[in-house]
Amino acid sequence: MSSKLADRIAAAKAEGRAALIAYLPVGYPTVEGSIAAMVAAVEGGADIVEVGVPYSDPGMDGPVIQQAVDVAVRAGVGMRDALRAVEAVAAAGAVPVVMSYWNPIERYGVERFAGDLAAAGGAGAITPDLIPDEAGAWLAAAERADLDRVFLVAPSSTDARLVSTTAACRGFVYAASTMGVTGTRATVSDAAEKLVARTRAAAPDLAVCVGLGVSNGDQAAEVAAFADGVIVGSAFVRCVLDAEDEAAGAAATRRLAGELAAGVRRHESAPA
Amino acid sequence: MTTTSPPQPGADLQPARPSWPDATGHFGIFGGRFVPEALIAALDQLTEAYEAMRTDPAFLEEFARLQRDYTGRPSPITEVPKFARHAGGARVLLKREDLNHTGSHKINNVLGQALLTKRIGKTRVIAETGAGQHGVATATAAALMGLSCTVYMGEEDTRRQALNVARMRLLGAEVIPVTTGSRTLKDAINEAFRDWVTNVETTNYVFGTVAGPHPFPEMVRDFQRVIGDEARAQVLEREGRLPDAVLACVGGGSNAIGIFTAFVPDEGVRLIGLEAGGDGLETGRHAATITGGTPGVLHGARSYLLQDDNGQTIESHSISAGLDYPGVGPEHSYLHDIGRAEYRAITDAEAMEAFALLCRTEGIIPAIESAHALAGALKVGEELGPDALLLVNLSGRGDKDVETASRWFGLGDREDVDPGPGLDTEQQPTEGAVAAGDAVAGQEAGETA
Numbered sequence: 001m002s003s004k005l006a007d008r009i010a011a012a013k014a015e016g017r018a019a020l021i022a023y024l025p026v027g028y029p030t031v032e033g034s035i036a037a038m039v040a041a042v043e044g045g046a047d048i049v050e051v052g053v054p055y056s057d058p059g060m061d062g063p064v065i066q067q068a069v070d071v072a073v074r075a076g077v078g079m080r081d082a083l084r085a086v087e088a089v090a091a092a093g094a095v096p097v098v099m100s101y102w103n104p105i106e107r108y109g110v111e112r113f114a115g116d117l118a119a120a121g122g123a124g125a126i127t128p129d130l131i132p133d134e135a136g137a138w139l140a141a142a143e144r145a146d147l148d149r150v151f152l153v154a155p156s157s158t159d160a161r162l163v164s165t166t167a168a169c170r171g172f173v174y175a176a177s178t179m180g181v182t183g184t185r186a187t188v189s190d191a192a193e194k195l196v197a198r199t200r201a202a203a204p205d206l207a208v209c210v211g212l213g214v215s216n217g218d219q220a221a222e223v224a225a226f227a228d229g230v231i232v233g234s235a236f237v238r239c240v241l242d243a244e245d246e247a248a249g250a251a252a253t254r255r256l257a258g259e260l261a262a263g264v265r266r267h268e269s270a271p272a
Numbered sequence: 273m274t275t276t277s278p279p280q281p282g283a284d285l286q287p288a289r290p291s292w293p294d295a296t297g298h299f300g301i302f303g304g305r306f307v308p309e310a311l312i313a314a315l316d317q318l319t320e321a322y323e324a325m326r327t328d329p330a331f332l333e334e335f336a337r338l339q340r341d342y343t344g345r346p347s348p349i350t351e352v353p354k355f356a357r358h359a360g361g362a363r364v365l366l367k368r369e370d371l372n373h374t375g376s377h378k379i380n381n382v383l384g385q386a387l388l389t390k391r392i393g394k395t396r397v398i399a400e401t402g403a404g405q406h407g408v409a410t411a412t413a414a415a416l417m418g419l420s421c422t423v424y425m426g427e428e429d430t431r432r433q434a435l436n437v438a439r440m441r442l443l444g445a446e447v448i449p450v451t452t453g454s455r456t457l458k459d460a461i462n463e464a465f466r467d468w469v470t471n472v473e474t475t476n477y478v479f480g481t482v483a484g485p486h487p488f489p490e491m492v493r494d495f496q497r498v499i500g501d502e503a504r505a506q507v508l509e510r511e512g513r514l515p516d517a518v519l520a521c522v523g524g525g526s527n528a529i530g531i532f533t534a535f536v537p538d539e540g541v542r543l544i545g546l547e548a549g550g551d552g553l554e555t556g557r558h559a560a561t562i563t564g565g566t567p568g569v570l571h572g573a574r575s576y577l578l579q580d581d582n583g584q585t586i587e588s589h590s591i592s593a594g595l596d597y598p599g600v601g602p603e604h605s606y607l608h609d610i611g612r613a614e615y616r617a618i619t620d621a622e623a624m625e626a627f628a629l630l631c632r633t634e635g636i637i638p639a640i641e642s643a644h645a646l647a648g649a650l651k652v653g654e655e656l657g658p659d660a661l662l663l664v665n666l667s668g669r670g671d672k673d674v675e676t677a678s679r680w681f682g683l684g685d686r687e688d689v690d691p692g693p694g695l696d697t698e699q700q701p702t703e704g705a706v707a708a709g710d711a712v713a714g715q716e717a718g719e720t721a
Contacts, residue, residue, distance in 0.1 A: 056584040057458065057570060059465045060308045066452060078582035102306055103569040107583030129306050129569075133296065154310035156472065161312065179310055180470040 004123035005148045005171030008047050008095045009207040009228050018224035018264045020045060021209060022257060023099060023233035024240070025052035025065065026082045027072025033246035034072075035088045040250035041236060042092040044257025048229070049089045050126060053082045053100035060101075060128045062183030064234040068241060079108045083120045090121035097148065097171070098125040105138070114141035124148025124171055132168035139168060152176050153199055155191040166203035172229060175199055177212045183234050185213035193226045220263030230264055232256075289494075290536055292606065297486020297573075300609060302602035305485040307465075307572045314472045319487040321392045326494065331387060338383045339498065342416070343373045345380075346502045349510065350666075354633040355646070359653025362660035365515065366636075367503045367531060369667045376639065376668030377499060377527045378409035382478060384495035386413035389476040396420045396475040400464045402429055402457035402523065403594030403641060404436025405668055406480030411445035413478075421445040424463045426456035429593045435672050454587040457523075457597045461571050481524025482601035485572030489601050496530030499665060504534040507663060515663040517542040517652055521644040522615065523559070523595035525604045527667035532613060542614065545604060546648035548590035549617030559588035560617035561600040562608050570599040576608070591620040591676065594641040594668075622647040624680050627670070639668030640676065 012019040022041040026034050038049050054072035058065065082098060089096035098117060105113050105125070117125065124147040130138065132151055142149045148171030153162055156179060166173050177192035178185070192210050199208045209229030214220055216235070223230045239256050243249030292299045305315060325331045339345040347368045356364040369377040389397055397419050401407030407423040414421035423440055427449040430437050440447050453459035461484075468477045479488040482496070500518070507515055518535050520528035522545035535541045550558035558564060565576040570585055578586040578598035588598040607613035627643035629650075630636050638646060642665070649664045656662075670677065678684050 054582075054584075056453065057462050059462050059571075060469070062466070070453070073582075073584050076582065078584075103579070103585075104583035106569060107579060107581070128308055129572075131305060131307070131309055131312060134304050134306060152309040154308070154313075156310055156313040158313060161309070165309065176308070176310055179472060181466045 003148050003171045004095050005048065005097060005150070006207060009172060009209070012047055013228065018227055019047040019209070019229040020220070020257070020261050020264050021048040021050060021229050021231040022046040022236050023050035023052055023231065024236050024253070025054055025069050025072055026085045027054050027075055027077030028068035028237070028240060029071065029246060029249070031077060031081045031084070033240070033249065035085050036246055036250045037236070037240050037253045038085055038089050039092045040254040041257045042089060042094040044254040045261025046094055046257050048095045048097060050099040050231070050233070051082050051085045051089060051096050053079060053098060053104050055101040055104055058101060060181055062181040062234060064184070064237050064241065065182050068237050079104060079113065083116055083122075086117065086120040086122040095123050096121065097123045097150065100125060100127065102127055102130040110137045110141045114145040114147055118145040118147055122147070124150065126150040126174055128152055132165055135168065150174050153195065155179055155195050159198065159202065162199055162202035166199060166206050169206055172207035172209045173199060173203065174231065175208050175210045175227070177210050180212065182212060184215035184238070188213055188219050188222055192223065196227050217259040217263035217266075220260045221266040224264040225267055230260065232260055288537060290533065292603070293486065293490055297490065299489070299602045299606035301567070302574050302605040303486060303489055304574055305572060306569045306574065307485045308469060310469050311472065311485070314468070315485055315487065317392060318388070318476070318491075321388055322487055322491050325388060325391055331391070335384060335387060339380070343379050343383065344371065345498065346506070347371050349503065349506045352630070352634045352636075355630050356653065358629060359650045359662070360656065361658035362653030362656055362662050364649050364653065364662045364664060365507065366664050366666040367499060369499060369527065369665060370636070370638065370642070370669035374405070374409045374412050375671065376405040376409070377496060377530055377665075378406045378480060379412065380498055380530065381480070381492050381495040381526060382406070382409040382413045385476070385478045385491070386417050386419065389419060389478070390417060392476065394474055394476045396422070396471070397478045398422045398424065398464050398467050398475055399478045399480060400457060400460040401425050401436075401480065402460070402596060403592065403639070404429070404433040404440070404672060405594060405639070407445070407447070408436050408439045408443070410478050410480070411440040411443035414445060415443045422467065423447050424450050424460040424467070426450050426454070426460050428455040429457065429460070432676060433593050433672055456588070456593070458571070458585060458588075458599070465571075481526040482529045482603055483524045483571060483573060483575065483599055489573065489603055492526055493529045493533060493603060496526050497533040499527065499530035500532060500534030503531060503663060511661060513661070514538055514541050515661045516656055517544055517660070518663045519544045519546060519645045519648045519652065520665040521546050521595060521641045521667060522562070522600060522604060523548065523597045523641065524599070525601040527665050529601060529603055531663070531665040532607070536612060543607065543612060544648055544652060545613055545615045546618045546644040547615055548588070548592055548595035548644060549619040549622070550589040550591070552619050553617050557589040558617060559590040559596050559598065561598060562604060562615040563617045565598070567605065573602045575602045575605045576600050591623065591680070592640040592644065594639065595644065616648060618644040618647045624677070626650055627677060628681065636666070637670035637674070638666055639670050640673045642667045
């Protein structure tokens with residue numbers, strides 16, 4: 001009964017740094033191409049890979065991720081492909097966690113998803129449009145399969161919701177740093193550090209990882225100074241979108257992961 | 273049977289309020305909140321403000337005044353005997369929501385939500401729109417109440433409902449064509465949610481139908497139930513009895529919930545929702561969510577929806593932009609599962625036949641959305657026979673659909689084309705006239721006007 005996500009974040013902390021978490025959607029530009037990019041992110045230094053399940057109505061995502069995911073949806077990429085990516089990420093040595101809007105999981109079957117994800121070596125799932133209030137079936141299935149469940153908190157979350165949401169999390173809690181959708185931003189919002197502090201106060205023993213808007217090594221270093229993990233999505237997707245072919249996409253992904261991995265190590269402190 | 277007081281729009285938002293949803297917005301297994309955490313605070317704020325407002329005498333008075341003096345409520349009931357001749361001789365009564373200011377039932381909900389927006393101190397409203405009726409209504413209420421307004425509309429819909437785009441812009445709203453996904457209502461809702469999560473400090477999302485996360489399905493129902501509250505009292509007053517069936521078209525389902533709610537306790541009254549069957553259920557090109565879909569989660573709530581094996585939303589198809597939506601309100605999903613309401617699909621061709629029939633027999637041009645309910649009445653009337661009394665929600669008028677109808681009937685291509693059945697019994701079905709017109713014109717032979 002141990003959390004793969006919490007263990008990996010703790011290992012990074014023991015090195016005096018934050019963990020690097022990379023998001024990439026399965027199926028862009030192809031299933032194989034996306035898996036190659038995920039493996040490249042691991043080779044570049046990602047500790048954890050969020051394996052994105054394509055969804056037709058990604059209400060929390062900005063244009064970059066929408067564009068990539070739309071291609072995958074139209075190609076019929078689904079949960080089975082995501083589970084294959086999970087296996088590949090685990091084999092590459094990082095911790096895979098599925099990132100999925102709720103309907104693809106519900107359609108696949110919650111119990112079946114939990115069982116298959118555990119069998120594939122996945123740590124658990126991040127569910128951006130599932131709040132703990134609606135997550136009864138998932139929490140039960142995850143508990144049975146010994147999986148992590150990561151919910152989101154936002155700057156608008158009340159203190160009471162920070163308490164109830166973090167209580168339902170295992171692995172880490174995803175702090176959405178700004179009010180808005182995914183996408184790269186020039187600066188990391190001031191709201192992020194404040195949200196992390198409020199979240200820690202609500203749940204001192206839970207790792208807090210920050211996502212939304214981080215795209216380069218400087219921003220990663222900045223966030224690493226106050227968070228347990230730095231989540232980067234759109235910037236990785238951009239590497240693949242802008243590449244001429246899959247090999248170039250993987251190379252760009254590896255380079256970005258390297259820059260970000262250096263970023264989270266820039267202010268290494270004494271091992272905790 | 274319960275009794276209803278005479279129509280007093282807004283005097284009380286919930287006479288005999290249904291026992292659903294529960295406190296967290298669930299209609300059985302349907303409804304709830306499937307949204308990013310970032311929106312929960314705003315939804316909680318809306319829920320609390322709405323709960324306080326709906327029993328506040330000052331609000332109720334203001335809401336009633338607007339409905340009376342601005343919308344023109346109560347809307348009348350019109351009997352349509354010449355149309356009804358094609359409905360197995362059943363009597364057909366229309367609830368005339370088409371006569372409301374802005375031309376549809378959408379204004380009922382929007383005035384309530386605009387007042388709520390002011391109450392919670394926000395200065396900007398956003399809305400999604402399919403046919404444009406909700407967008408026009410929101411732009412209207414925003415102009416009236418001094419709110420800034422942005423409307424998201426699928427690019428495909430901005431083309432087929434160009435008139436409404438112009439109306440919204442005249443009213444001072446910004447209309448943003450949405451170019452993602454299927455470029456229709458579902459994608460407009462996605463964009464509106466993205467706007468909302470980004471600008472929630474200043475912005476309220478005026479949701480147009482009884483779908484979406486709690487509290488929208490319940491709140492929009494409460495604002496729309498005036499349709500059925502009025503109609504029930506009006507039918508009782510003029511007929512001394514309740515109708516045998518109440519019919520309404522269902523896209524998201526707000527006009528249907530609006531007219532159904534007052535009749536839900538009347539077990540002898542059949543509630544029939546007409547979904548958009550598009551090219552026919554068997555073609556897969558339709559928007560009949562309950563008839564042809566499965567339960568899942570879309571746009572913040574669990575409901576029936578059109579989805580594939582991967583849980584991806586399937587693009588819907590309908591001649592009617594307002595019904596062209598792959599989801600449906602959770603309360604309809606629930607009414608279906610408990611057997612209180614029944615849902616059927618009406619094809620584009622059937623709807624257009626009924627559209628033409630009402631134009632020619634009664635001098636009323638209905639919205640193509642509402643024509644689906646009219647087509648349902650033609651079928652249900654045949655089934656129930658001459659003594660049946662049918663109440664149909666004429667949810668909107670068809671001005672916006674003139675171009676679509678002209679194209680459907682080929683009116684632009686030649687002169688003196690028969691656009692469908694008329695009262696003129698001398699008239700013979702024209703060679704090459706639309707199939708829909710032929711079918712009805714055939715039935716009409718030998719009848720006298």
